[in-house]
Amino acid sequence: MASIMVKLVKSKIIAITVSAMALTAPSSASADDIALTFEDHGFTVSGALVRIEDDRYVVMTENGEMLVPVAMVTCEGTGCSTDITKDQTGS
DSSP states (O other): OHHHHHHHHHHHHHHHHHHHHHHTSOOOOOTTEEEEEETTTTEEEEEEEEEEETTEEEEEETTEEEEEEGGGOEEESTTOOSSOOHHHHTO
16 A cells, blocks of 8 residues: 555646646647546646556646546646446556
8 A cells, every 4th residue: 555655646746747847838629639627736738648557547738648637637728538337447
């Protein structure tokens, strides 16, 4: 249980750091673009949805690929799925 918590905290720190960098770069809109909003932290990451795996969105931002935990964000855009299945998340 402790290792899961450590991984979660590390992923949050990485997500926040990379997200802050992604916010500084402009993005161009396309059909696959999504916006992931961290409700608890008040910021949004935008990019192209690459895939959903292991309960994480894999998003290509202008600063590179980023993994964002599904449970931490709300997703908006045409690439978002309102019904994330176990096959997509690896659960």
